[in-house]
Amino acid sequence: MSIIIPAFNAASRIGNCLAAVLEQAKGHDAEVLVIDDGSTDSSADVIRRFPEVRLITQPNAGPAAARNRGVTDATGEVILYTDDDCIPAPGWLEAMLRPFADPDVIGAKGAYRTRQASVIARFVQIEYEDRYRRMKAQPSIDFVDTYSAAFRRESFVEMGGFDTSFRVACAEDAELSYRMSSRGKMIFVPDAIVYHSHPSTLSHYLKKKYKFAFWRVLAVRRNPRKIIHDSHTPQLMKLQVFLGPALLIAVSFDLTLRPRLPVTLLVVGGFLGSTLPFAKRTIVKDRVVGLLSPALLAMRACAQLLGLIAGLFHAFRRTESKRNRDNAKTEVQSAV
Numbered sequence: 001m002s003i004i005i006p007a008f009n010a011a012s013r014i015g016n017c018l019a020a021v022l023e024q025a026k027g028h029d030a031e032v033l034v035i036d037d038g039s040t041d042s043s044a045d046v047i048r049r050f051p052e053v054r055l056i057t058q059p060n061a062g063p064a065a066a067r068n069r070g071v072t073d074a075t076g077e078v079i080l081y082t083d084d085d086c087i088p089a090p091g092w093l094e095a096m097l098r099p100f101a102d103p104d105v106i107g108a109k110g111a112y113r114t115r116q117a118s119v120i121a122r123f124v125q126i127e128y129e130d131r132y133r134r135m136k137a138q139p140s141i142d143f144v145d146t147y148s149a150a151f152r153r154e155s156f157v158e159m160g161g162f163d164t165s166f167r168v169a170c171a172e173d174a175e176l177s178y179r180m181s182s183r184g185k186m187i188f189v190p191d192a193i194v195y196h197s198h199p200s201t202l203s204h205y206l207k208k209k210y211k212f213a214f215w216r217v218l219a220v221r222r223n224p225r226k227i228i229h230d231s232h233t234p235q236l237m238k239l240q241v242f243l244g245p246a247l248l249i250a251v252s253f254d255l256t257l258r259p260r261l262p263v264t265l266l267v268v269g270g271f272l273g274s275t276l277p278f279a280k281r282t283i284v285k286d287r288v289v290g291l292l293s294p295a296l297l298a299m300r301a302c303a304q305l306l307g308l309i310a311g312l313f314h315a316f317r318r319t320e321s322k323r324n325r326d327n328a329k330t331e332v333q334s335a336v
Contacts, residue, residue: 002076110148110192142181213307
């Protein structure tokens, strides 16, 4: 087996990750590869302090390219991934490998935990746990995040690996797992845990939600059947995102026609109603986060809506640019 960790300017965090990974690799025939993706800090120096690790350097090309490069140099039949800001908990490696005893399994996904105390980080953790609750109920999943991921090498190579047009660490794992889910079974492994630092401020959290929504447009555009359903995304979250435009329409309608029953109140009531299941589950775990969750979910929906709109414009521009290039190429060929 091969454990691959892409790293970019990770000098302050990669050491903790490698110490945890190497401790688990001792009892297994596992190689550990770190792909330094053009870091400009002392990441390489930190990695060289661990002689058991194979360090591979490349010019900066993004995490998707770094992960693919790792597979090119790896020798294991099962490829495992984690990120340079993650610390796998004891037992992570064994838990991730367990599903591959079934020859039909081609992928596996673990879970996040955090030790942070900030309200936003606690909210993010409960968001993940809510999605894990959803995934536990499904015999096979179609969403494998690279913070705790494993793939059968043969299947990974057959699918062409990660799409390197995703230049940032966002949605490239979703796009690959969407494709791979059509080739075999992928399993959620809740006890394959890695510790992580989630966004701890509201601005950081909303920026990440915007970014995720932006890049998810490209992932779904290439796998359109996932617009309706995937194993990771709650359906109520999609409803909340689209209640944003509905609210604007409702306000305009009320200002123009001044109905006896304002439609705006109905839309706001519908949104609050959609948050109640999450708030009810959350308040049992964390009273403060549960009480704040309707407001946080509203802000999340706004950030995601903006990301979706920007992502759609970006996808449209890319399509137009490709069409113009193809037309120009055709004209040149015709002239010749």
